[in-house]
Amino acid sequence: MPVTVKTCATPAEAAAALSSDRGARYIAGGTLVMRALNEGDVGITTLVRLADRALAQIRISGARVSLGAEVTLLAILRERELSYLHPVVRSIGGPAVRTTGTVGGNLFAASPFGDLTAALLALDAMVSVQSGYGARDMTLEEFLAGRERAAGTLALGVSFERPASPDAFRYRKIARVKPKGASVVSIAAHVPNMGGRVSNVRIAYGGMAATAIRAKAAERALEGRALDEAGVAAAVAAAAEGTSPATDAIASAWYRREVVGVHLRRLLLGLEA
Incomplete structure (x- = not known):
């Protein structure tokens, strides 16, 4: 089936093109859309791009x-x-x-x-x-x-x-093919330190739900605590709460729930993987 490419001049025009055509997909770099086309997705009939x-x-x-x-x-x-x-x-x-x-x-x-x-x-x-x-x-x-x-x-x-300080933002990705494979789980944390205790904690996961999600239970457990073994242990205990990981070719849902706390602890304490 032929695919039409439509170039739009404004974001409003591009949004209108996408909403008016069920088969329309936006394309920029193409790493997602072109893969879908190459794998035979016949539901894509129009590629919308924006010259901006x-x-x-x-x-x-x-x-x-x-x-x-x-x-x-x-x-x-x-x-x-x-x-x-x-x-x-x-x-x-x-x-x-x-x-x-x-x-x-x-x-x-x-x-x-x-x-x-x-x-x-x-x-x-x-x-x-x-x-x-x-x-x-x-x-x-x-x-x-x-x-x-x-x-x-x-x-x-x-x-x-931007992060409050150089060590306030932390990131770790666990993958079977390193360093660039699909995630078993990825963890990002923003942990600003105020007087020896963290404040306004934000922890997010990739691979633990259909989209990236916040680990809100872990955030609440860590808020106001020191980044030491005792403080981090509270967050680790709640690490998998509220998650809904999938079982796929990379890992099972059970395995993801089992390891997310292990790697959250290492990330927050600054330990090697």
Whole structure:
């Protein structure tokens, strides 16, 4: 079946094209859409693209960071002021994937992929979206919760505050093929230290549900505690609470629940994998 490519001039035009055609998919880097086409997905009949260079821009103003949806993973690696995200990006695919894969595409990656999304969730990111109702900002958590129902919604970019200190943001990916395989689980944590105790804790997982999710029970258990064995133990005890991992070719749901606490402990205590 032939596939039509439609180039739009504005986000509103692209959102309208997506919402008016069930077979339309947005394409930027193509690491998800082209894979689906190559694997024979006949439900895709139209590829929608947007000729807007602003979507490929990185903006850093003070502590606020904005990444356009078409910023590539490679562009993040090249930006020295985003060094805290470099370990995340290096854990995703190989050079070809990082050259073409985009921030926006990663937001739509199904588990066990989407490691950057887990990191952005831990950074309390906001997502700018365009739909038939106009443009608006929403939390990444809200975006992920409604992602599968959001036909015709176009992600324009994400924004977040940079980590409070160099050691406040932590990331670990557990994969059978290292360093770039699909995740058994990925863990990102933002743990600002205030007077020896952590405050405004955010912990996010990849591979522990259909999308990246926050580990809210672990966050509550760790809030206000020291990052020592006793404080971390409380978070570890609640590590798998609220998760719903899948059984797939990478790992079973049982195994993911068993190991997530082990790796959360090592991440929070700064131990080697």
